[in-house]
């Protein structure tokens with residue numbers, strides 16, 4: 001299956017992916033409506049994007065009491081708005097923190113791979129996000145650990 | 159709530175509907191009364207003045223008059239405008255921009271100076287297109303914005319902190335990191351009213367010109383911190399915005415005028431300008447590089463550092479990096495990669511050869527927070543003075559030789575705190591040099607308006623010298639000559655033919671103010687204007703042609719000019735200082751005498767822009783052609 005491969009070393013934290021995502025998902029430009037989120041490391045000098053890995057377990061699907069989460073044509077877990085009752089169980093169930101809740105619509109929302117043509121992968125100027133056929137893995141764990149070590153070393157140098 | 163109207167209009171006119179992509183409100187802050195309020199602004203003004211520099215110029219014009227004159231930079235009624243534009247917060251490259259407009263401390267006249275990062279985007283997502291600050295606080299405060307929650311908070315604990323420490327502390331206080339909180343702050347220099355103090359934000363971005371940091375310091379406003387708000391921006395044609403953004407990106411990646419900027423930021427300037435005699439070397443005492451320029455080519459300037467891209471909102475340029483020094487004295491220290499201006503102001507102007515040292519000093523300058531150009535002119539001048547004896551180590555308190563990075567930092571900290579001789583130096587090189595007089599005065603680099611030239615040897619780049627001297631914003635006003643064919647200008651001119659140079663400056667006049675009004679970085683603004691116009695049309699629904707864009711910029715320039723004249727800065731001050739306007743005695747521009755052609759250049763400029771050569775006022779016909787009949791009436795009365 002094609003998934004979003006995240007390459008944190010390339011990310012500059014420009015947040016363009018978030019804007020592209022919010023536009024594709026909601027029609028407006030607003031990072032908080034995006035389902036890809038960019039997190040800072042080392043305080044303010046390293047960034048990495050993060051989004052649903054479309055994990056095999058499908059914790060969110062399992063947790064949803066009304067069956068509002070299905071698998072779409074691109075193979076992504078997708079929330080059916082007319083079924084979602086906004087109970088937020090899925091946001092608790094997801095171990096990766098990539099299931100979100102929109103207070104204005106009172107629905108859960110998540111990455112649905114834009115139905116097979118993800119806007120974030122197009123938008124990223126540094127190709128830190130690729131849409132490729134590969135096994136999904138923990139894309140940013142090693143990076144985060146390495147950046148954390150650098151901070152400690154820098155604090156020593158100060 | 160009343161709607162702010164900047165331009166006088168006939169009462170019967172029907173206001174058009176709200177354009178897309180604007181937040182629609184200005185945030186007003188009165189520091190004297192400790193009041194903050196939101197004020198809608200009119201769609202008609204959005205059409206005419208767009209945002210940023212245009213909006214700021216009109217606010218200065220309307221709100222800083224005093225009798226027949228103008229309030230001074232340190233008066234409570236001075237306005238500090240932090241403005242964005244319609245593109246801010248959209249996925250067009252480089253759209254976190256903010257433009258600072260105020261009456262600046264260097265010239266005591268108007269200024270418009272840009273910085274980037276995420277401030278503009280965060281501000282728009284919070285529901286405001288601009289912040290307009292007036293009054294003076296009694297105690298030090300900072301402005302905190304989190305959507306509708308707007309507060310003036312006690313800043314006592316931030317006092318004395320440099321700009322990076324201030325942002326660190328605020329991040330800690332509100333429990334945020336990364337770009338969730340954008341902070342623009344002054345350092346100790348701004349607190350101590352150093353005349354060329356700047357405003358710095360988001361680790362490495364500086365609104366540096368004309369002492370805007372001193373204005374903020376005078377208002378006792380230490381920082382403005384904006385949480386990335388939650389308001390959505392609705393574009394008129396969102397798909398069109400995405401398309402225009404892709405076109406802008408394509409231009410920047412492939413067009414020869416921007417490609418090297420895309421790949422290396424402003425770094426290539428060092429070696430390239432060095433070959434043309436435009437790199438300022440040791441306070442203009444020579445035009446011949448003292449070090450092998452191949453060691454200063456862009457890729458070499460990235461060696462020795464562990465680099466991290468640190469781009470601004472939605473930007474894909476390979477510009478703006480954070481870097482960790484890998485070896486030597488500064489090993490392990492995090493620096494902001496110097497711009498070309500940093501390599502020149504903290505490097506070549508001072509005769510430095512130690513690249514890690516220059517990068518470190520450049521970051522100290524941002525953190526203390528002064529304009530790196532002016533610091534270069536000042537420190538280089540002191541170094542020359544010590545060498546030649548018109549400044550003594552005793553006066554200074556220590557010996558300062560060419561290339562001494564640690565000594566330069568010592569000077570910076572003295573200026574910063576206004577200690578000893580640093581108190582005089584904190585007035586900027588013009589006032590310090592005029593005070594010392596004689597050879598000291600004749601060796602300093604400044605304009606007679608008091609503005610700091612950018613980090614070039616303008617004796618080999620006359621267009622920028624002319625623009626800096628004649629401009630009304632205390633810095634470059636017209637722009638850079640890119641995509642000139644789009645403006646119907648020749649693509650090549652003789653850089654040492656005064657008339658050709660002046661004609662080009664006239665021809666590009668308006669571009670910079672337009673760029674500074676739409677909420678985009680001046681580097682990503684180096685795409686064709688046509689692309690920017692399309693982006694704005696998709697964003698707002700307002701149609702702009704290239705001609706409309708230039709006219710908008712020229713209107714803004716005319717308003718700035720009116721404010722400048724009101725500030726008492728007349729035509730007689732449109733000149734370079736002795737050293738700044740001198741003739742290089744060596745190097746590639748050897749013997750090219752700008753002074754011999756100066757009068758002719760200025761005459762050509764005046765005739766071209768349609769301003770009165772004697773009074774400096776834009777002529778009534780010029781103003782009317784720009785649709786500024788009201789300004790013609792204001793400036794010329796019955797003669798209009």
Ligand code: SF4
Nearest residue numbers: 011012014015017124
């Ligand atoms: S668009 Fe790319 S570089 Fe920018 S924040 Fe997203 S992943 Fe990082």
Ligand code: SF4
Nearest residue numbers: 252470473477679681
């Ligand atoms: S070109 Fe540089 S300053 Fe401009 S927006 Fe991009 S990263 Fe920021």
